[in-house]
Amino acid sequence: MAATLSRRGTRRAGAAPLSAIARLAAATIRPCGEGGDGRCSPSRTVRRAHPTSIGVAASRIGSQPSSHFPLRTGHDKAQAAWLKLFDSGASLAAAPKIAGDAVRRRITGAVHPPVQPPWGCGGAVAPSSADPAVSRRGGRVRKRFSMRSIFALALSLVALAILAGAAFLYARGGAPSHEMRRGGGAIPVEVATVAPHAFADRIEAIGTAIADESVTLTARVAEAVRAVHFEDGQIVEKGAVLVEFEHDEETAALAEARAALVEAERQLERIRDLVARGNATQATLDERVRAVDEAKARVDAAAARVEDRILRAPFSGVLGLRQVSVGAVVTPGTAITTLDDVFPIKVDFAIPERFLSALATGQTILARAVAFPGETFRGTVKTVDSRVDPVTRAVTVRAEIANEDARLRPGMLLTVEVMSRERRSLAVPEEAIVPIGKAQYVFVVTGENVAERRQVTTGVRRPGVVEILDGLEAGESVVVAGAVRLRPGQPVRIIESGLPVARPQS
Numbered sequence: 001m002a003a004t005l006s007r008r009g010t011r012r013a014g015a016a017p018l019s020a021i022a023r024l025a026a027a028t029i030r031p032c033g034e035g036g037d038g039r040c041s042p043s044r045t046v047r048r049a050h051p052t053s054i055g056v057a058a059s060r061i062g063s064q065p066s067s068h069f070p071l072r073t074g075h076d077k078a079q080a081a082w083l084k085l086f087d088s089g090a091s092l093a094a095a096p097k098i099a100g101d102a103v104r105r106r107i108t109g110a111v112h113p114p115v116q117p118p119w120g121c122g123g124a125v126a127p128s129s130a131d132p133a134v135s136r137r138g139g140r141v142r143k144r145f146s147m148r149s150i151f152a153l154a155l156s157l158v159a160l161a162i163l164a165g166a167a168f169l170y171a172r173g174g175a176p177s178h179e180m181r182r183g184g185g186a187i188p189v190e191v192a193t194v195a196p197h198a199f200a201d202r203i204e205a206i207g208t209a210i211a212d213e214s215v216t217l218t219a220r221v222a223e224a225v226r227a228v229h230f231e232d233g234q235i236v237e238k239g240a241v242l243v244e245f246e247h248d249e250e251t252a253a254l255a256e257a258r259a260a261l262v263e264a265e266r267q268l269e270r271i272r273d274l275v276a277r278g279n280a281t282q283a284t285l286d287e288r289v290r291a292v293d294e295a296k297a298r299v300d301a302a303a304a305r306v307e308d309r310i311l312r313a314p315f316s317g318v319l320g321l322r323q324v325s326v327g328a329v330v331t332p333g334t335a336i337t338t339l340d341d342v343f344p345i346k347v348d349f350a351i352p353e354r355f356l357s358a359l360a361t362g363q364t365i366l367a368r369a370v371a372f373p374g375e376t377f378r379g380t381v382k383t384v385d386s387r388v389d390p391v392t393r394a395v396t397v398r399a400e401i402a403n404e405d406a407r408l409r410p411g412m413l414l415t416v417e418v419m420s421r422e423r424r425s426l427a428v429p430e431e432a433i434v435p436i437g438k439a440q441y442v443f444v445v446t447g448e449n450v451a452e453r454r455q456v457t458t459g460v461r462r463p464g465v466v467e468i469l470d471g472l473e474a475g476e477s478v479v480v481a482g483a484v485r486l487r488p489g490q491p492v493r494i495i496e497s498g499l500p501v502a503r504p505q506s
Contacts, residue, residue: 186493190481191445194472197427199460201358201420207349207367207399209412213315213341219330220308221245230337232321235406240313243324243336247309254302261295268292317341318406340410345403347379349416350394358420359384365399367414377401377408381418425459426468431480433458433466442472443479443486445494451479453488 223245230242268288274280313319320338324330347367351359359381367377379401388395399416401408408414433456434441440458443451456471472478477494479486486492 186449186491187451187482187485188495189443189445189451189479189483189486189492191477191494192429192432192480194426194428194468194474194476194478196424196474197465197467198422199425199427199462199467200422201460203351203355203358203418203420205349205351205397205416205418207347207414207416209401209408209410209414210346210348211317211340211342211410212344212346212400213317214338214410215314215340216338217242217311217314217336218332219243219245219311219334219336220332222329222331223247223309224329225324225326226309228322228324228326230319230322232319234319236313236316236319236339238313238316241310242313242319243311245309245311245330247306250302250305250309254299254306257295257298257302261292261299264288264292264295311336313339315339315341316343342403342406342409344379344400345408345410346382347399347401347414347416348396349399349414350389350392350396351418353388353393353395356384356388356395359395359397359418360421363421364419365401366417366419367399367401367408368417369408369412369414371412372407377403377414426472426474427465428468428472428478429480430461430464430466432478432483434483443483444472445477445479445492449492449494451486451488451490451492453486 225243226246227244228242229240229244230236236242268285268291271280271285271288275282275285317339318341320340322337323335330336347365361381361383363381365379365381367379368375369377379399381397382400383398385396385398397418428442432442434443434453439455441453441455444454446452454471457469459467459469461467479492482492
């Protein structure tokens with residue numbers, strides 16, 4: 001029955017709800033200034049009008065049977081009426097009429113969520129993004145449009161990046177010619193000839209410089225220092241007097257012992273004459289001989305006591321800092337200074353035991369010190385320790401450096417590089433090596449100008465050159481430029497190479 005109602009019947013049936021809605025809107029929405037105080041403020045009545053005026057009216061309409069609303073019109077017309085009301089600066093007193101018009105427009109369409117006016121006083125007020133008066137349908141459309149735009153932009157950027165990468169790889173590899181597309185094109189390559197090269201194994205280690213001879217000079221007696229005959233850092237020869245201690249008594253005792261020795265020797269000569277004439281016995285002669293020997297021993301003892309009070313350099317070298325002054329009383333063991341023989345200087349360093357077979361006496365070493373950047377000190381291996389450290393599994397090696405200018409000093413940290421005996425092996429330029437996984441390959445150009453991929457065993461690497469232990473023969477040509485585009489069995493065209501070729505070195 002609801003479906004057979006005429007358009008006129010539909011309007012008549014909706015008249016009662018429309019009048020109730022208009023009265024409700026007029027009773028609940030008051031313009032600014034009404035209420036007696038004339039102030040324009042969001043009063044509690046106005047606050048209640050926002051959710052109840054049109055919302056209640058629309059909800060009542062929504063409770064009517066669907067037969068009252070046979071036609072569909074736009075929901076945005078009702079909201080547009082509210083926005084027009086406030087944009088024109090009209091008073092809220094006109095709300096009942098606007099509400100009625102809005103509801104009438106909605107009668108001919110499907111029921112939508114209630115439309116609410118923008119909040120504010122007087123003239124036009126822009127609704128906030130969080131205000132429920134903003135059209136939720138419009139917000140969903142804009143949000144859906146925004147998300148689609150961002151998604152489309154992201155897809156475009158990804159596609160652009162893929163195309164750019166493909167263009168780069170295409171340009172790098174070069175555009176395939178018509179012949180290559182047919183499978184008959186030759187790729188231009190640069191080649192180098194496999195030739196012997198001089199190589200030497202290098203063993204690097206950290207070493208410490210030590211003096212060839214080193215000692216700390218100390219006092220042997222308890223005496224006062226009489227004189228000091230050296231300066232800090234002075235180079236001295238063996239036997240040079242460095243310090244004298246008081247030795248007056250010892251010198252007097254030495255003189256007395258020497259006088260007694262002279263008298264004993266004179267008595268010995270007199271007894272020998274008497275024995276020769278038969279006026280003295282052999283026993284008397286033996287006694288005088290013993291007396292002379294005792295006198296000599298006393299002289300030696302007195303001389304030793306004097307020598308203990310004179311400090312001399314035991315060997316040639318460089319003196320350290322002086323630790324005593326004149327007049328100071330020293331005791332046995334008091335340090336006076338140090339003496340180091342640094343001509344030459346030794347270097348001790350440890351290397352792993354696996355390199356023992358590569359070590360030999362006389363091998364050349366190159367030492368570098370942080371104190372002298374850019375300088376290299378050349379020396380030779382003097383000895384290899386007879387034992388391997390069971391903890392570190394390393395053996396100590398001692399080398400010797402001339403150090404004629406005495407710049408290297410004991411205790412310095414040195415970086416040592418041991419050069420093994422040179423050997424000659426086949427070599428190719430670094431550019432010829434093509435690593436694939438853990439294996440190393442090169443492309444060899446055969447007599448028919450065809451690229452043959454061959455696995456090789458590499459050895460020592462030097463700047464620009466790689467040692468080949470197995471896989472190549474001397475005189476073969478290997479590709480050094482263009483190998484990236486090659487495939488096994490592919491024809492090549494050799495062009496002039498601009499890269500250095502591994503040649504024999506003397």
